[in-house]
Amino acid sequence: MNVTLQVWRQKNATAKGQMVKYEVKNISPDTSFLEMLDIVNQELIARDEDPIAFDHDCREGICGMCSLMINGMAHGPEHATTTCQLHMRSFKDGDTIYVEPWRARSFPVLKDLIVDRGAFDRIIAAGGYISVSTGSAPEANVIPVPKENSDLAMDAAACIACGACVAACPNASAMLFTAAKVSHLALLPQGQPERHKRVIDMVRQMDDEGFGHCTNIGECSIACPKEISMDFISMLNRELIKATATNKE
Amino acid sequence: MATDTQQRPATTEVGGRRSMGFESTLDAQIPPGPLQDKWDTHRFKMKLVNPANKRKYTVIMVGSGLGGASAAASLAELGYKVKCFCYQDSPRRAHSIAAQGGINAAKNYRNDGDSIFRLFYDTIKGGDFRAREANVYRLAQVSVNIIDQCVAQGVPFAREYGGQLDNRSFGGAQVSRTFYARGQTGQQLLLGAYQQLERQIGLGNVEMDTRTEMLDLVVVNGRAKGIITRDMVTGKIEAHAGDAVVLATGGYGNVFHLSTNAKGSNTTAIWRAHRKGAFFGNPCYTQIHPTCIPVSGEHQSKLTLMSESLRNDGRVWVPKRPGDTRPPHEIPEAERDYYLERKYPSFGNLAPRDISSRSAKEACDAGLGVGPGGLGVYLDFADAIQRLGVAKIRERYGNLFDMYQRITAENPYEVPMRIYPAVHYTMGGLWVDYNLMSTIPGLFVIGEANFSDHGANRLGASALMQGLADGYFVLPNTIGDYLAQVKPGDYNLAGDEFRQVQEDVSERTNRLMSIKGKRSVDSFHRELGRIMWDECGMARNEQGLKRALEQIPELRAEFWENVRVTGEATNINQELEKAGRVADFLELGELMCLDALHRTESCGGHFREESQTEEGEALRDDDHFAYVAAWEFRGLNQQPVLHREPLSFENVQLAQRSYK
Ligand SMILES: Cc1cc2nc3c(=O)[nH]c(=O)nc-3n(C[C@H](O)[C@H](O)[C@H](O)COP(=O)(O)OP(=O)(O)OC[C@H]3O[C@@H](n4cnc5c(N)ncnc54)[C@H](O)[C@@H]3O)c2cc1C
Ligand code: FES
Numbered sequence: 062m063n064v065t066l067q068v069w070r071q072k073n074a075t076a077k078g079q080m081v082k083y084e085v086k087n088i089s090p091d092t093s094f095l096e097m098l099d100i101v102n103q104e105l106i107a108r109d110e111d112p113i114a115f116d117h118d119c120r121e122g123i124c125g126m127c128s129l130m131i132n133g134m135a136h137g138p139e140h141a142t143t144t145c146q147l148h149m150r151s152f153k154d155g156d157t158i159y160v161e162p163w164r165a166r167s168f169p170v171l172k173d174l175i176v177d178r179g180a181f182d183r184i185i186a187a188g189g190y191i192s193v194s195t196g197s198a199p200e201a202n203v204i205p206v207p208k209e210n211s212d213l214a215m216d217a218a219a220c221i222a223c224g225a226c227v228a229a230c231p232n233a234s235a236m237l238f239t240a241a242k243v244s245h246l247a248l249l250p251q252g253q254p255e256r257h258k259r260v261i262d263m264v265r266q267m268d269d270e271g272f273g274h275c276t277n278i279g280e281c282s283i284a285c286p287k288e289i290s291m292d293f294i295s296m297l298n299r300e301l302i303k304a305t306a307t308n309k310e
Numbered sequence: 311m312a313t314d315t316q317q318r319p320a321t322t323e324v325g326g327r328r329s330m331g332f333e334s335t336l337d338a339q340i341p342p343g344p345l346q347d348k349w350d351t352h353r354f355k356m357k358l359v360n361p362a363n364k365r366k367y368t369v370i371m372v373g374s375g376l377g378g379a380s381a382a383a384s385l386a387e388l389g390y391k392v393k394c395f396c397y398q399d400s401p402r403r404a405h406s407i408a409a410q411g412g413i414n415a416a417k418n419y420r421n422d423g424d425s426i427f428r429l430f431y432d433t434i435k436g437g438d439f440r441a442r443e444a445n446v447y448r449l450a451q452v453s454v455n456i457i458d459q460c461v462a463q464g465v466p467f468a469r470e471y472g473g474q475l476d477n478r479s480f481g482g483a484q485v486s487r488t489f490y491a492r493g494q495t496g497q498q499l500l501l502g503a504y505q506q507l508e509r510q511i512g513l514g515n516v517e518m519d520t521r522t523e524m525l526d527l528v529v530v531n532g533r534a535k536g537i538i539t540r541d542m543v544t545g546k547i548e549a550h551a552g553d554a555v556v557l558a559t560g561g562y563g564n565v566f567h568l569s570t571n572a573k574g575s576n577t578t579a580i581w582r583a584h585r586k587g588a589f590f591g592n593p594c595y596t597q598i599h600p601t602c603i604p605v606s607g608e609h610q611s612k613l614t615l616m617s618e619s620l621r622n623d624g625r626v627w628v629p630k631r632p633g634d635t636r637p638p639h640e641i642p643e644a645e646r647d648y649y650l651e652r653k654y655p656s657f658g659n660l661a662p663r664d665i666s667s668r669s670a671k672e673a674c675d676a677g678l679g680v681g682p683g684g685l686g687v688y689l690d691f692a693d694a695i696q697r698l699g700v701a702k703i704r705e706r707y708g709n710l711f712d713m714y715q716r717i718t719a720e721n722p723y724e725v726p727m728r729i730y731p732a733v734h735y736t737m738g739g740l741w742v743d744y745n746l747m748s749t750i751p752g753l754f755v756i757g758e759a760n761f762s763d764h765g766a767n768r769l770g771a772s773a774l775m776q777g778l779a780d781g782y783f784v785l786p787n788t789i790g791d792y793l794a795q796v797k798p799g800d801y802n803l804a805g806d807e808f809r810q811v812q813e814d815v816s817e818r819t820n821r822l823m824s825i826k827g828k829r830s831v832d833s834f835h836r837e838l839g840r841i842m843w844d845e846c847g848m849a850r851n852e853q854g855l856k857r858a859l860e861q862i863p864e865l866r867a868e869f870w871e872n873v874r875v876t877g878e879a880t881n882i883n884q885e886l887e888k889a890g891r892v893a894d895f896l897e898l899g900e901l902m903c904l905d906a907l908h909r910t911e912s913c914g915g916h917f918r919e920e921s922q923t924e925e926g927e928a929l930r931d932d933d934h935f936a937y938v939a940a941w942e943f944r945g946l947n948q949q950p951v952l953h954r955e956p957l958s959f960e961n962v963q964l965a966q967r968s969y970k
Contacts, residue, residue, distance in 0.1 A: 073881055092609040093717075099611055099832070106830045106885065111877045114884055116399065118572040120612045122713065123497055124403040139716075146716050171543055172882040179520070182400050186512035190505035191464045195384040195782045198455070198462035202419065205473025215466040215492055218501065222402060251464050 062088050062154040068113055069161045074171050090150035097149055114173040122146040125221030130161040135225035135284040143286040163224050165233035167271045180270040181222050187266035188259040189242040191251050210248050217245040219287045229284035232273030237281040239267050240297035241289050247300055257304035336955045339743040340444045345961050349448045353787055357794035364389030366798035370552035372524045372579050374401030377757025378558030380781030383506035386515035394516055397523045397574055402504040405560055405572040409496025410617035412488035413774040415453040420477055424485040426450045432483050436662055437765020438914035439964050445762050452783040453775050457489055463502040467491050480770040488771045493709045525815045527583045528808050534753035535801040538815045545880035547816050549808045551801045554752045561736040561758040565895045567839020569733035570615040576891040577898050580740050580759050588748040589940035591741035591761030594906035597768055597915045598848050599734030600666035603717055604686040613732040616710050618770050621659045623694035626650050628687050632677035638726050657969040664767045664915045667731035671848050681728040690726035737764045741940040745788035756780035766914025822889045823879050827872030831888045834869050838899055846903050851919040855907040866896040911935045932964055
């Protein structure tokens with residue numbers, strides 16, 4: 062199949078970027094989207110041009126490194142699919158495909174399609190953990206965890222921190238990301254001691270990073286390749302109310 | 311050749327045990343005493359760093375996967391200053407994240423006869439008697455602590471209705487000792503370790519440098535004292551100093567170009583350390599995983615693994631008749647060959663990975679393969695779905711089935727999956743002693759990057775266990791013993807050694823940029839991968855390996871004359887990153903072939919066609935090869951020197967592996 066690409070090219074963090082057009086010929090529908098970009102890059106290299114820079118690593122939908130707004134959709138048109146798992150069979154012969162980086166104040170572009178998502182790590186560092194030093198853990202089966210809770214915690218913990226939620230949100234809010242971690246840990250008995258402090262610290266960091274406010278639009282959850290549910294945002298809000306009410310700070 | 315790799319040493323009887331007729335030139339520092347007590351005794355004997363002094367020591371941790379993240383967090387908790395590095399944009403993206411199936415631990419929660427000794431025994435046997443007993447026993451011992459630690463961190467392992475932890479069985483074991491978190495065990499374990507790491511970063515005890523690649527090691531007066539890195543955003547080449555350096559940089563399976571590793575997985579850190587004096591252990595031991603999605607065409611950029619937990623419920627088969635092109639559901643039972651069940655009745659579809667992989671290759675070589683190019687076998691869930699229902703299968707494997715469908719556009723609930731073996735794991739790596747220290751004092755190596763624990767073949771669910779054992783429980787103890795013997799801060803970042811290596815790295819980077827040849831980095835990588843897969847893959851022979859040993863140096867020479875690296879060195883430059891990695895793979899590949907050539911026996915993942923039983927099973931040669939091959943670098947295009955660490959088995963009986 063043949064497609065036309067319009068790709069955001071930007072030399073570095075301070076340069077001005079622009080959309081550049083590339084014609085892509087004879088691509089097998091079984092090619093993944095990133096393999097299609099690989100092929101384009103091989104052609105650019107052959108012409109001695111700078112290839113398109115994009116983030117990727119595992120190419121199996123789990124590391125969260127790949128990104129891309131494809132035709133205005135985070136990770137492209139397929140439901141619950143990261144860009145690296147997207148295949149050209151999802152497009153039609155002759156399509157024009159627009160490829161852009163995540164756009165959010167807190168995710169500055171570094172080059173072409175690569176952005177800086179360091180803010181996510183800082184939100185975790187602010188409280189997204191259970192403080193337990195190595196060696197101090199009790200026997201694993203001492204604290205039973207109801208299967209429903211553990212399954213629900215796993216649903217939340219499935220987040221890959223790719224940033225699609227932020228990119229899809231008109232407010233560029235990081236609420237779904239933060240809520241997933243808050244909920245994962247709040248649902249487990251091990252997470253109880255730091256429950257209140259955790260949500261307060263993480264939300265504060267999220268705000269400090271310049272992410273927008275959540276107005277419950279729900280684009281985040283639709284874009285999420287791991288189908289993290291909006292329910293976790295409600296859970297975060299409940300946690301935050303309880304925590305603020307009991308917090309003596 | 312500098313030593314007698316071609317000559318076979320004589321065998322002698324020592325104390326009723328078979329042993330090699332040569333002296334070991336390597337001291338593995340295995341503590342004396344009974345197997346069960348070694349680790350305890352050793353911990354007692356090790357020197358301790360005074361708690362108040364710990365903050366004066368800086369440890370450089372390269373890598374943030376299960377090994378690196380768990381070690382960095384644990385060392386910081388102890389009070390050491392840690393500088394941690396990864397090449398991704400976040401430590402949470404290390405390739406450990408991709409592990410699906412599970413992690414072993416000898417908890418015996420099933421009451422099915424598991425024990426520390428059984429896990430130890432299974433690992434030694436699974437590794438085809440090519441691993442060090444003392445290390446493996448320690449691994450089995452600390453396995454139980456790992457589960458405790460992870461649960462306390464909030465890792466959402468699968469649970470039963472009573473709220474207790476669930477287990478499943480995994481290839482190569484007859485007990486259920488594998489803990490799992492849906493099909494995302496590696497992700498959840500890594501996030502557990504990552505969260506502990508972030509906690510220490512938040513507390514100011516760890517300095518984390520992301521998008522930073524280690525390009526060389528700095529050795530001062532024979533001790534590892536620092537590294538040279540490239541900032542992958544600005545291109546800046548920088549030096550970092552510390553009292554010890556730990557490499558936790560993962561496996562080197564990408565030497566084959568196509569593998570289940572991440573695109574960025576590389577050998578650069580360990581290869582550069584090898585060039586600086588760290589011996590490379592068993593480089594040829596590679597694991598080819600039986601359950602991967604087959605290659606779909608030339609464009610293929612990586613291979614995707616389907617967790618072998620699938621083999622618990624899926625049945626592997628091929629048509630009995632070569633060239634049978636009927637769709638699978640039209641092939642009647644009587645015309646299917648469930649070859650694993652037939653050949654290995656007691657283990658069946660759960661036979662170890664090397665055996666399963668080779669059987670698939672044999673079936674395909676015999677023209678029985680299915681799918682494009684005949685490079686695939688069926689993994690069929692029809693029986694399991696009938697027995698357990700779709701819902702149960704979805705609960706167990708839902709995400710794997712979805713992933714398969716996304717990639718192949720086929721629905722595995724309705725048609726059998728097609729699978730084919732792919733390069734997955736490297737048992738080889740830098741040689742380390744019992745303390746996980748390499749032959750360069752002060753350089754420690756943990757996780758997949760070292761050669762330890764798995765011998766010639768790794769059992770499923772044991773790499774996660776080893777990475778976390780190394781990082782949480784072994785290294786934090788053993789590194790203290792080393793640090794207690796060195797003066798803190800005994801290095802000079804402005805000194806000659808650092809400056810020299812930094813210049814070397816800049817010079818190499820500039821050289822790569824200035825060749826301006828005609829061929830892309832990828833084209834070299836692809837060609838190297840093809841040589842390695844053909845000649846040093848699932849089956850190896852003398853002729854092929856010798857061929858590869860001629861081809862690889864030629865390819866390497868062409869690379870340095872004709873590679874094209876576009877862009878600039880002072881900006882994000884993914885071509886430059888790849889070029890540096892491929893340059894190192896081009897050296898490593900040669901060593902792997904050399905190692906595979908010298909080891910004329912078959913063992914585990916290393917199958918030499920010349921050494922097989924009448925039934926076509928791997929045939930070991932314990933008299934001549936019960937040793938670890940540790941290679942010393944002597945300069946490019948020079949023969950490396952082979953050192954042997956003899957393996958003695960005091961607690962298990964050496965036996966020809968049988969999974970019949
Ligand atoms: C698809 C897949 C599935 C698997 N499933 C299982 C399973 O179910 N059970 C099991 O036990 N094992 C499994 N394994 C094996 C296991 O996941 C790995 O062996 C293990 O996670 C490796 O951990 P590590 O910490 O050694 O390395 P990694 O997790 O690979 O981490 C390497 C780290 O080093 C960094 N790094 C690398 N090179 C450099 C450099 N030059 N400079 C700076 N940083 C660098 C990376 O950024 C990264 O942080 C699987 C492996 C794969 C590929
Ligand atoms: S590259 Fe890892 S999720 Fe896409």
